Ligand SMILES: Cc1cc2nc3c(=O)[nH]c(=O)nc-3n(C[C@H](O)[C@H](O)[C@H](O)COP(=O)(O)OP(=O)(O)OC[C@H]3O[C@@H](n4cnc5c(N)ncnc54)[C@H](O)[C@@H]3O)c2cc1C
């Protein structure tokens with residue numbers, strides 16, 4: 515056994531672990547990084563990056579088939595599914611060097627390509643190394659949750675870890691789960707020429723504002739995706755090419771390929787948390803606001819912490835714990851200003867409270883400002899008029915924003931800034947947006963908040979009439 519001593523041990527080289535390792539090593543800490551599988555973790559290899567690359571192929575195909583309204587004849591797209599997957603892997607390859615072992619070794623990080631297991635509260639074994647660290651960060655991410663569905667162990671199925679390697683286009687993709695993974699994959703595949711059925715046990719896109727989610731679901735349905743809700747799958751049967759899923763309500767759906775997109779489970783099995791005195795919750799590792807586990811020298815960040823599971827959250831967590839682990843400063847992870855977006859077309863984005871949450875929290879103090887894409891000139895020119903921006907406002911400050919429509923994921927950035935800095939609606943309204951941009955929607959929704967105060971206000975009208983009588 516080789517013994518190593520270090521300031522900081524990071525377990526997992528995904529979005530969270532790499533951010534900690536890069537930041538801490540460049541600030542002078544001695545860092546050891548463990549990775550049992552692929553550098554870059556889920557986001558690069560099996561998550562955000564391949565899914566967005568696949569979505570881009572779907573968009574290209576959809577644009578060819580729907581161009582006549584721009585005066586350009588529609589064509590039936592000739593999709594080469596294997597070439598689409600080449601594109602997906604080429605995109606991964608282009609981003610890969612940023613997450614590579616070589617890059618991190620150049621920062622001075624000692625990278626060990628082994629899974630880590632606690633053998634005591636301050637020691638972790640990885641292959642033939644035992645690492646003793648002043649501080650340890652668990653950033654081991656999550657894996658696809660395979661629900662206890664009868665027959666699933668014998669019927670061929672795909673998850674996000676295998677679907678991006680499939681090179682023959684599914685004739686009919688059956689998806690269990692109508693969350694963001696299910697919906698993004700459903701739309702990409704229908705646009706690439708597969709038939710698609712999504713079977714959701716509860717409500718599709720159920721974590722989002724229902725009014726906004728329904729804009730996305732209606733669009734997917736209009737493109738041909740068969741979305742079945744309230745159909746919890748209890749049984750699957752069949753063979754490769756002919757799969758059947760049976761819901762508790764008796765519905766049966768058939769397809770050629772089965773994708774499981776039924777949620778995530780934290781990667782804790784290999785860690786031997788008991789040896790380190792680290793407690794878990796139902797969804798991951800138990801942490802306090804500072805992301806410390808029940809073992810004070812150990813932090814848990816990103817998906818394994820069991821909260822919001824996004825790459826930008828893992829990156830944000832990394833910043834929070836660097837402050838505390840490296841500088842010994844108080845640090846707290848907040849959630850109120852964390853946005854998320856689902857990259858369907860139209861996109862769906864949220865930050866802060868939804869309308870329902872804001873009503874519950876603020877009751878009559880809540881005001882809703884709203885502006886529809888239909889009135890944005892750039893959206894009209896691009897024929898992207900579906901959707902709206904809705905901002906929840908309390909005492910002149912936004913407490914949440916919901917956007918569904920073209921580039922919603924880009925538009926939500928401004929509201930993330932506003933919530934992170936407690937900005938007022940007046941500060942958003944003061945911004946000048948270039949015309950014609952989709953981004954103008956954000957200014958216009960702030961305008962919509964103020965218009966009734968200005969245009970339907972008798973005092974304002976009286977003051978204007980009075981001043982107009984006196985000025986030369
Ligand atoms: C299909 C899909 C699409 C997604 N799209 C988006 C998106 O568009 N935007 C977004 O923000 N998020 C998206 N996500 C979520 C995002 O991928 C995760 O939130 C993010 O990767 C979490 O980062 P992490 O560092 O916590 O874990 P990961 O990136 O998964 O990294 C964990 C790493 O730890 C390693 N590991 C595990 N156990 C051990 C051990 N014991 N020892 C050593 N190494 C270990 C794993 O091999 C892995 O490499 C998507 C996820 C999926 C599945």
Ligand SMILES: NC(=O)c1ccc[n+]([C@@H]2O[C@H](COP(=O)([O-])OP(=O)(O)OC[C@H]3O[C@@H](n4cnc5c(N)ncnc54)[C@H](O)[C@@H]3O)[C@@H](O)[C@H]2O)c1
Pocket residue numbers: 661663690691692693694695696698713714715716717718719720721745746747748775776777778822823824854855856857
């Ligand atoms: N754009 C993005 O940022 C993005 C994209 C994809 C994934 N992600 C991340 O990955 C996480 C996981 O995504 P997900 O879509 O797998 O999970 P999810 O938990 O959001 O959705 C899973 C869905 O599967 C349903 N389900 C579970 N068991 C079922 C069964 N037996 N039959 C029918 N339906 C069943 C659930 O009711 C749920 O609606 C997301 O919460 C998000 O954090 C993010």
